[in-house]
Amino acid sequence: MWARKTVATESCPKSYITAESEVMVEDFLVRRRLGGMNFGELSARQVEGFLILEQAWAAEDLAGRRGM
DSSP states (O other): EEEEEEEEEOOGGGGGGOOOHHHHHHHHHHHHHOOOOOOOGGHHHHHHHHHHHHHHHHHHHHHHHOOO
């Protein structure tokens, strides 16, 4: 069993991480660190993924500020 906040699974979550999703997370972090996301240069899949990652990032940041 693995759980984190509102997410839980009975199997190792690492098995759900594909090479494609790992590349997307790395690309998101690089672009975020460099301060630029030109959505016109991204595929619709990348934009959707980056928006999901940005939402998760903001939720983690807010939880950290609240001391959760």
